[in-house]
Amino acid sequence: MLSRLAPKLAVAWAERIFLTPPRHDWSEVERPWLASAQRAWLHTNGLPVAAWNGRPMQTYRWGENRRGKVALLHGWAGRATQFHALVEALVADGYEVVAIDAPAHGASPGRQASLLHFAQALARLVRNEGGVDAVIAHSLGGAAAVYAMARYRLPVGKLALLGPAADVAVYARQVGAALDLDAEQMAALRYGMETRLGVQWAELNAVSRAAELRLPGLVIHDRDDKEVDHQAGAAIAAAWPGAQWHLSQGLGHRRLLRDSAVIAQVRTFLAA
Template identity: 40%
Template sequence: MASLSTLQTYHTLAGLFAPQFAVRSARRLMMRPRRLPPRDWEQPALAAAQRIHFRFGLSGLRWGKAGDPVVLMLHGWEGRPSQFGRFVAPLLAAGRQVIALEGPAHGQSPGDEANVVSFAYALMEVVPEIEKLEAVVGHSMGAGAVVYALGQGLNVDRVVLLGGPSSLRGVLHRFAGFVGLPQAAHARFLQEVEDYTGVPLDDLDGVRTAPRLRPAALIVHDRDDDTVPYGDGAALASAWPGAELYSTSRLGHWRILTDERVVQRVMAFLAPERVAPELPRAA
């Protein structure tokens, strides 16, 4: 892959003189994930997992006993089910079963391209195969996909969103700036993505969707998240009736998946009958 500076220079110049090529290139770049290997700390969770496949080809990992209530998890961009490994043992101890889906073009799930819409459709595709679904947990783009799926009729009692965006529009503007598209090409880039997914960007605005959502929600976001701004989580929590915002500091976008305080707070929300009432406070 070309260096970041080369990509930025190309998209800046092409965005000025041939914007149709620049926005198409940026869209392809944005939607083609790398399949990254798991880190060492993920290995214990991987070793304990059972590989599962759903009827339309999607893949995932399962932990726990068949028949127990299910917590369904969806990772973010270039993420993996094993990134939820810190949550698995506490959930199993609380009598839950954990199923973590591999989104399209991730892990062993098919495809070369992915986006928040395809992630949401994948989620809705596998839900009919899951008995006793109790809760859904999403991280980053997976969290955005959960919100869109809920707006499309996904039925679940509890939802946990970790470092999720409040809208795709904001994500696209940040990505356009990251790859060097000039401001004048941003609107064209947003239209390119909207045309490609077939879903209006307004329909992917979680703040617009949240007021009509009824599941109980815990929204976890770090004040120092440099990938998805903290304001996204705060705005989503404010718009969602009854949602709770759990704010952390100094964890960034990824360490909220491994921090013990976050794990305990999520457990208190998903399985309150099994967690002591006194929890460490976030910084």
């Protein structure tokens, strides 16, 4: 209704919805990992909106570095402890695991986030560690990891993506359809956000950015993923020189993170 009566206000509202992730409480299985982590804070910097900088982000650390160090980046509306099954396996293998809650996610304060927030969060985490042997990222975190690796050339040995998103424009179209925005209003939404963020959406596309990557890669996506179509992962893997591609089935978007076969594939990839 608002899109018809006050188009400009509707576009502004759509942008706010686009940048506001829903929050969810920690599950019972995550809480022991939340309690057992060594926790600290990093702060945002280098983001295009002044009010977004200097904000605290919660970091986590598990295990000892006997075989290497692995960094984790969650997806939209996610949090670091969603990787609990993978953390358990990696710590048992002798890896030190570090992770971060992106702004407005998990234990990190704030109300707004974007792919740029995620990319900066990963960059801050990796650089704070002086580099890591591998990054494992899920969903939007996967797209952000590809962008961060291509844009900032982070000191990372390997990159594994689980159910990665590829194009922020897809999510924007979903928001626009839910709010009944017409083509003109969608164009205004895109132009306004590109102007505010100082980057075109095309520059954030994980498929085109994946072609720039030169580190070993693994992409796993589930055929039954209803939140991010598996074709996104397939396209990223196809564009990424030398990347390994695996298509699972029956796991959906989040069970991918705790499936034993997926975890085994990631462990094999890291050990190779």
